[in-house]
Amino acid sequence: MKEKLVVIVGPTAVGKTKTSIELAKALHGEVISGDSMQVYRGMDIGTAKIKREEMEGVPHHLIDICDPIESFSVASFQSRVKPLITSINERGHIPFIVGGTGLYIKAVTHDYQFAKAPSDPRYREELEAFVEVHGVEELHKQLKEVDPLSYETIHPNNYRRVIRALEVYHLTKRTIGDFQEKQPDESPYDLVMIGLTMDRKVLYERINLRVDLMIKQGLIEEAERLYAQGVRDCQSVQAIGYKEIYEYIEGKVSKQEAIELLKRNSRRYAKRQLTWFRNKADVTWFDLTDGDTYEKIAEIKNFVEGKLF
Structure with a gap:
């Protein structure tokens, strides 16, 4: 049961x-x-x-x-x-x-199952450096271009989730939502x-x-x-x-x-x-x-x- x-x-x-x-x-x-x-x-x-x-x-x-x-x-x-x-x-x-x-x-x-979506530590570091210089709002705007649904549902202040969504798209050309749907x-x-x-x-x-x-x-x-x-x-x-x-x-x-x-x-x-x-x-x-x-x-x-x- x-x-x-x-x-x-x-x-x-x-x-x-x-x-x-x-x-x-x-x-x-x-x-x-x-x-x-x-x-x-x-x-x-x-x-x-x-x-x-x-x-x-x-x-x-x-x-x-x-x-x-x-x-x-x-x-x-x-x-x-x-x-x-x-x-x-x-x-x-x-x-x-x-x-x-x-x-x-x-x-x-x-x-x-989280292992299905790959990761790229170096790319993540680049995005974190971008946040330091330009701020979370500008990073969030990048997400709008490649993953509009995540852009709508992830708050810009939650920049680690924004980074993760961008990272997944960078590596796979698929949105993080595609992985979740599977x-x-x-x-x-x-x-x-x-x-x-x-x-x-x-x-x-x-x-x-x-x-x-x-x-x-x-x-x-x-x-x-x-x-x-x-x-x-x-x-x-x-x-x-x-x-x-x-x-x-x-x-x-x-x-x-x-x-x-x-x-x-x-x-x-x-x-x-x-x-x-x-x-x-x-x-x-x-x-x-x-x-x-x-x-x-x-x-x-x-x-x-x-x-x-």
């Missing part, structure tokens, strides 16, 4: 954390973070990392496992998550992968994929409010501490929430400009997340715009139970 796996996806600020906690409590679940940034220690506010008291006793995995100067890839995520799914199932519990990093989640749910169609798991969505205007208002709350909670101070510790020019601080505040710290923009950039980039990221999951994953969607949240969670619970039990 296949191991059970529930995945909860959706854009930032839609309500994935609360939903996952309630479902995990009801279904004897354990949560695996599917967020590529929550793996980093000391990056709490900008990643909207769940607090210990918010877990309500539900075990959480893959949070605070790396230092901010370390790299963490989709292959790293896959290699850590697969044994976690097995061990959680062996305990008689249900693993819930919860997050918004689409490629990370799909790599697990469909057991991507991955297995069937999941090795007894899989249920839940998508959370809501009216775009309401979602954007929630994102703006979340950013304001992050600032009040000390996001700028968190970023200043990381900057003072020498956490610069590495993968972790290219993320939305830190990139913008670093520009303020370095005097490139005003505080208010940094906050507005963060709101804008977060809204754009949410739009890309929805596009990715709708195009790349077999998801059953639940709209959280209206009505009682707990009523909607009960509906999702009944759906999951009907699929797995």
